[in-house]
Amino acid sequence: MSANVEDLDWLLKYAEKRGFDYIEARHHALKIQDFNILNGLTTSVNQSESAGFSLRVVKDNIIYFFSSPSKEKIKEDLEYFHPLSARPWSNSFGKVEDIFVGEYKVTQKTPLDLVSLGEKIKFMKNVMKDVEGIKISSKILSFELIYIELFEKKDIITSDGASVHSEIPRVWNMYSIVMREGDRSINAFSDELGSAGGYEVLNSWNLQEYLSEKVKSFNEVIAKAKATPSSISDIVLSGQIAGIIAHESAGHPFEADRVLGREGAQAGMSYLTGRDIKSDRHFASESVSVVDDPTLPYSMGFFLSDDEGVRARRKFLIKDGMISELLYDRSTSSSFGVKSNGSVRTSDFTAEPIIRMSNTFFLPSSITFDEMIEDIREGVFIKSFMEWNIDDLRWSQRYVGLEAYEIKQGELGSPVLFPVFEANTGQIYNSIVAVDNNLSFYAGMCGKGEPSQGVPVWMGGPDLRLRGLSLKKLGD
Amino acid sequence: MDKVLDKLRKSCDSFSLILLDNKSTMIKFADSKVTVVQRWKTSPVSLLLSRKNKFLTTTFSTIHEMDTNLESLNEKLNLLEPTDMTPIISNNDRTIKVDYSDKELEYYLKEPNKLVEKILDSAEMPLYGTLNLVKIRKRVFTSYGFQGDETRSFNVSYFRSIDKGRSGQWSNVSSIFNESEIIEAVKKSKEYASIDGEAQIEEGKHDIVLSPMVLANLVEIIGLMSSAYSIMSSMSFLAKSKEGDIVASEKFTLWDMAKNDLVGSYNFDDEGTLTYNKPIIEHGVLRTFLFNNSLAKKFNKKSTGNAGWVDPKPWSLQVDGGDADEGSLTDGNVIFFNNNWYTRLQNYYEGQFSTVGRDAVIAYKNGKPIGRVKRVRISDKLSVIIKNLVELSKTTYKQMWWEVETPTRVPFALIKDVMLTKS
Numbered sequence: 001m002s003a004n005v006e007d008l009d010w011l012l013k014y015a016e017k018r019g020f021d022y023i024e025a026r027h028h029a030l031k032i033q034d035f036n037i038l039n040g041l042t043t044s045v046n047q048s049e050s051a052g053f054s055l056r057v058v059k060d061n062i063i064y065f066f067s068s069p070s071k072e073k074i075k076e077d078l079e080y081f082h083p084l085s086a087r088p089w090s091n092s093f094g095k096v097e098d099i100f101v102g103e104y105k106v107t108q109k110t111p112l113d114l115v116s117l118g119e120k121i122k123f124m125k126n127v128m129k130d131v132e133g134i135k136i137s138s139k140i141l142s143f144e145l146i147y148i149e150l151f152e153k154k155d156i157i158t159s160d161g162a163s164v165h166s167e168i169p170r171v172w173n174m175y176s177i178v179m180r181e182g183d184r185s186i187n188a189f190s191d192e193l194g195s196a197g198g199y200e201v202l203n204s205w206n207l208q209e210y211l212s213e214k215v216k217s218f219n220e221v222i223a224k225a226k227a228t229p230s231s232i233s234d235i236v237l238s239g240q241i242a243g244i245i246a247h248e249s250a251g252h253p254f255e256a257d258r259v260l261g262r263e264g265a266q267a268g269m270s271y272l273t274g275r276d277i278k279s280d281r282h283f284a285s286e287s288v289s290v291v292d293d294p295t296l297p298y299s300m301g302f303f304l305s306d307d308e309g310v311r312a313r314r315k316f317l318i319k320d321g322m323i324s325e326l327l328y329d330r331s332t333s334s335s336f337g338v339k340s341n342g343s344v345r346t347s348d349f350t351a352e353p354i355i356r357m358s359n360t361f362f363l364p365s366s367i368t369f370d371e372m373i374e375d376i377r378e379g380v381f382i383k384s385f386m387e388w389n390i391d392d393l394r395w396s397q398r399y400v401g402l403e404a405y406e407i408k409q410g411e412l413g414s415p416v417l418f419p420v421f422e423a424n425t426g427q428i429y430n431s432i433v434a435v436d437n438n439l440s441f442y443a444g445m446c447g448k449g450e451p452s453q454g455v456p457v458w459m460g461g462p463d464l465r466l467r468g469l470s471l472k473k474l475g476d
Numbered sequence: 477m478d479k480v481l482d483k484l485r486k487s488c489d490s491f492s493l494i495l496l497d498n499k500s501t502m503i504k505f506a507d508s509k510v511t512v513v514q515r516w517k518t519s520p521v522s523l524l525l526s527r528k529n530k531f532l533t534t535t536f537s538t539i540h541e542m543d544t545n546l547e548s549l550n551e552k553l554n555l556l557e558p559t560d561m562t563p564i565i566s567n568n569d570r571t572i573k574v575d576y577s578d579k580e581l582e583y584y585l586k587e588p589n590k591l592v593e594k595i596l597d598s599a600e601m602p603l604y605g606t607l608n609l610v611k612i613r614k615r616v617f618t619s620y621g622f623q624g625d626e627t628r629s630f631n632v633s634y635f636r637s638i639d640k641g642r643s644g645q646w647s648n649v650s651s652i653f654n655e656s657e658i659i660e661a662v663k664k665s666k667e668y669a670s671i672d673g674e675a676q677i678e679e680g681k682h683d684i685v686l687s688p689m690v691l692a693n694l695v696e697i698i699g700l701m702s703s704a705y706s707i708m709s710s711m712s713f714l715a716k717s718k719e720g721d722i723v724a725s726e727k728f729t730l731w732d733m734a735k736n737d738l739v740g741s742y743n744f745d746d747e748g749t750l751t752y753n754k755p756i757i758e759h760g761v762l763r764t765f766l767f768n769n770s771l772a773k774k775f776n777k778k779s780t781g782n783a784g785w786v787d788p789k790p791w792s793l794q795v796d797g798g799d800a801d802e803g804s805l806t807d808g809n810v811i812f813f814n815n816n817w818y819t820r821l822q823n824y825y826e827g828q829f830s831t832v833g834r835d836a837v838i839a840y841k842n843g844k845p846i847g848r849v850k851r852v853r854i855s856d857k858l859s860v861i862i863k864n865l866v867e868l869s870k871t872t873y874k875q876m877w878w879e880v881e882t883p884t885r886v887p888f889a890l891i892k893d894v895m896l897t898k899s
Contacts, residue, residue: 036786038561038708038709039708039709041559041560041561042556042557042559042561043559043561043705043786044533044561044785044786045531045532045533045556046532046533046534046535047532047533047534047535047549047552048534048535048536049534049535049536049537049541049545050520050535050536050537051537051541052518052537062510062512062513063511063512063513064512064513064514064515065512065513065514065515066514066515066516067514067515067516067517067518068516068517068518069518069519069537069538070517070538073517074517076517077515077517080586082587082589084503084510084513084588084589084592085589085592085593087508087509087510087596088509088510089505089506089507089509089510089511090511116555117552117555117556118555118556118557121556121557122557141710141825142708142709142710142711144709176709176711178709178710178711178824178825180825185823185825185826186823187710187711187821187822187823187824187825187826189824260506261506261507261604261638262504262506262511263506264506264507264604264636264638265504265505265506265604265605265606265634265635265636265645265878266606266878267878268817268834269638349537350516350518352512352514386822386823387820387821387822387823387828387829387830388820389818389819389820389830389831389832389853390818390832391818391832391834391851392817392818392832392834395851396832396851396853396898396899397899398830398853398855398897398899400822418822420897422853422897422898422899423899424851424899450502450504450606450878451502452878472897474822474828
C-alpha cells in the first residue's frame with residue numbers, strides 16, 4: 001500500500017466512525033511545466049506542483065466536500081462537523097456495481113522529464129523563427145506560442161470498495177497570432193493540439209509545417225477573402241467545428257446534473273430539462289450519432305475509472321438521431337432510475353467531483369469529403385472558427401468562421417471573409433444531411449462548476465454537411 | 477520562515493515569495509435546496525527566482541514542498557537562457573502588516589447554518605446560487621527585504637430565481653459582512669424573474685441598457701486588456717492607442733482600485749511595489765496601461781503596482797457613476813440586459829466580441845416594459861460599448877460572480893446603437 005493510499009485509508013476509517021452514508025477519499029497530484037514565447041522572447045517559464053487530499057461524504061443526501069494538502073486539517077474539519085438543517089437537493093447517493101479496483105497509466109515513449117526544459121524552449125523558438133520567416137503579404141503583429149505539459153496522479157478509495165490509481169501525462173500546445181493587411185486584421189487563438197502521452201506527441205504534430213500552413217492560410221483570408229455569399233444551399237462544417245458543436249450542444253446539455261438544474265445559477269440548465277427522454281427520443285437527423293468516450297487511448301480526456309470509482313465506458317448520447325443516454329454520476333443516476341455510467345472528474349485536489357465530458361464527438365460515415373460535396377452547387381465550407389458561444393440552455397449557438405471557402409459546383413474555391421453561423425441546436429442537428437469519414441480530434445479545456453474547474457477534453461467529428469441554413473456577414 | 481528566506485537569499489540574485497493562507501466555505505443552491513457544502517483549508521506558495529537575467533516562476537501546495545524542490549529549481553534555472561522579460565523586484569525594504577478581516581463573516585464561515593436558512597427562507601421563487609465565505613491571508617517576501625502581510629475576509633454571493641421559464645439574477649460581493657445585502661440579492665433576482673410577457677425585436681442596432689452585472693463583465697475584459705502584456709502581444713483593442721488618446725465617451729471613467737473595500741484590493745503587489753488607485757480611462761481619455769517593473773522598463777514608464785510577475789492585472793475595477801436615476805435610463809425605446817454570459821472575443825486586436833443575454837433581457841417601448849426578449853446577443857466591438865455610452869446611473873453596485881472574476885463596482889449604463897443578433 002503506497003503512502004498516499006495509507007493516508008486515504010486513515011481518512012476513510014476516521015470518517016466511517018462519524019457515521020456518514022457514503023465516503024470517498026482522494027489524493028490528487030498535478031505537476032505542470034509551461035512556458036510562453038512571445039515574438040521570439042521567453043516571457044514566462046513556470047513550474048507548478050499541487051498535491052493534496054479531498055474527502056467527500058454524504059449525510060442525509062447532502063454532500064460535504066473537504067479539501068486540504070494536510071490530512072490532519074481535514075480531520076479537524078470532521079471533528080467540528082455539524083450537518084446543515086436538511087434541505088437536500090439530491091434524492092439519493094447510490095452505490096454502484098461497476099466499481100473499479102486497480103490501476104492504469106498512459107505510457108510515455110519519450111518521457112517528458114528526459115527532455116530538458118532548455119531543449120523544449122529552444123525547439124519552440126526555432127518553430128517560431130521558421131514560421132515568422134515565411135514570405136506573406138500581410139504583417140505579423142504578434143505571435144505567441146504556449147507549451148504546457150501536465151502530469152496527473154490520482155488515488156481514490158470509496159466506502160463501497162473502489163480503489164483506483166492512475167497516472168496520466170499530457171502535452172498541450174497553444175498559439176495566438178495577430179496579423180494585419182490594410183484595414184483587415186485577423187486574430188487566431190488555438191488550443192487544438194493536445195494529447196495524453198510523452199514528448200513524442202509534440203513531435204507527431206510537425207509544428208513547423210502545421211503553423212506555416214496556418215499562417216499562409218490566414219494570409220490568404222485577409223488578403224483575398226470575398227464577402228460571405230447571401231444565397232447558398234449547403235454549409236459544410238469541418239471536424240473542428242463539429243467538435244465544438246458536439247461539446248457545447250450535445251455534451252453539456254446531456255450532463256444529468258445540468259438537466260436537473262444543479263448548475264442553474266452558473267453554467268445554466270439544458271434544453272432537455274423537463275423532457276421525458278425515455279419516450280420523447282427523436283432529436284436529430286438519422287446521420288447523427290454523438291458519443292462521449294473516455295477510453296480513447298492517448299486522448300486528452302482519457303480515463304478508465306471516474307473520480308467516484310466507477311468503471312468508464314463509451315456513452316452514446318445520440319444514436320442514429322435518437323437520444324440515447326445522459327452523462328451520470330452516483331447522485332443523478334438514481335433520479336433517472338439508471339446506473340452511473342462513470343462520468344465524474346475533477347481538476348485537482350481542491351475540486352469537487354462533478355459530471356464532466358471526456359472526448360465528445362460525432363461518429364463518422366464511410367464516404368469521403370469529395371463525395372460529400374460533389375453535388376453542392378453553391379455552398380460554404382468553414383474549416384476553422386474564432387468566436388463562439390451558446391446560451392445557457394445550450395440552444396442558441398454562434399460560430400464565426402476564420403478559414404472559410406466557397407463551394408462551387410462540388411469544388412472548393414476562394415476564401416470567404418468571416419462568415420457568421422448563428423442557429424439553434426434543433427435546426428443544426430436536423431439539417432445534417434451527411435457526414436464524411438474524416439474523424440479528427442481537437443484538444444480543449446472544459447470549464448464547469450463553482451469554483452470553476454477546467455478539465456482536459458477532446459472534441460471532434462467528421463466534416464458535416466448541413467442543408468437549408470444560412471450564414472450572416474459579420475456586422476449584419 | 478527565516479530559514480527558507482535565508483536559503484532563497486543564498487540561491488539566487490533575486491526572489492519574490494508569496495504565501496497564501498486560505499480558509500473558505502461555499503454552499504451551493506439549486507431549486508431552493510442545498511446541493512453541496514464545500515470547505516477548503518489551503519496554503520499555496522508561489523515563488524519567483526531570478527539570476528543573471530534568467531527567471532522561473534513556481535507554485536506549490538505547501539511551503540514544505542517548495543523547500544524540498546528548491547535545489548532542483550535552481551538547477552533548472554541554471555540551464556535556461558537569459559531573457560529581456562525577467563521580472564524585476566522593487567527596491568523596497570518596508571514592512572506592512574494589515575488585517576481587514578471581519579469577525580462576523582468569520583463566524584458564518586465556520587457556522588453557515590443560520591445564514592443558509594435565512595437565504596432559503598427569503599426565496600419567493602425556486603432559488604439557485606452560491607454563498608462563498610472566505611478568509612485569506614497574503615504574505616509577500618522579496619529579496620530586497622520587503623515584507624507584506626495582509627488579511628482580508630469577504631463574501632461573494634449570487635442568486636438566480638427561476639420560475640415558469642423566466643429567470644432573474646443578481647450578485648453581491650463585500651469584505652464586510654452584511655446580511656441584508658445578501659438577502660437583497662435574493663430579492664432582486666426574484667424581481668427580474670417576475671417580469672412577464674414576451675417581445676420580439678429585429679436584428680440590428682438598438683439602444684441598450686446594461687445592468688451592473690453585464691457592464692462588470694465587459695469592463696473586466698477591458699481591465700485585463702489594459703495590461704501592458706496585452707498591449708505588447710496586440711491582444712487588446714487598446715494596443716492601437718497611446719496615453720492621452722480619446723478611447724471612450726467622456727462619461728466613462730474606469731479605475732483600477734487597489735485601496736478599496738473590494739476584495740481584490742491589496743496594499744502591495746507581487747514585486748513588492750506599493751499599490752495605489754489610478755484611472756485607466758478618465759472621462760474617455762486613456763490615462764495608463766497597467767505595468768509591472770519589467771514591462772514598465774520596456775515601455776519606458778514606471779510600475780503602476782500591478783505585478784503580476786509576467787502579466788500585470790487590475791486589483792479591482794470601478795466605473796464612476798453618472799447623473800441619471802436608474803429608472804430614467806429605460807425611459808425611451810431600449811433593450812435592457814440584466815445579465816450576460818459566454819462573452820467571447822473574435823478578435824482581441826479589434827475588440828470584436830459577442831455575448832449572450834440572460835436572466836431578463838427586457839424590451840422597453842416609450843419607457844414601458846413590453847416583454848422579455850429571448851436568445852439575443854450583443855455582437856459588436858468593445859470600443860463601441862464605451863464610446864457610445866451616453867448615460868450612467870448615480871448608484872453603483874459591487875459585482876462578482878461566475879462571469880465576473882475581478883471584483884468590480886459599476887453603475888447601470890445606457891449605450892446607443894449597439895448591434896444585436898439572434899438565433
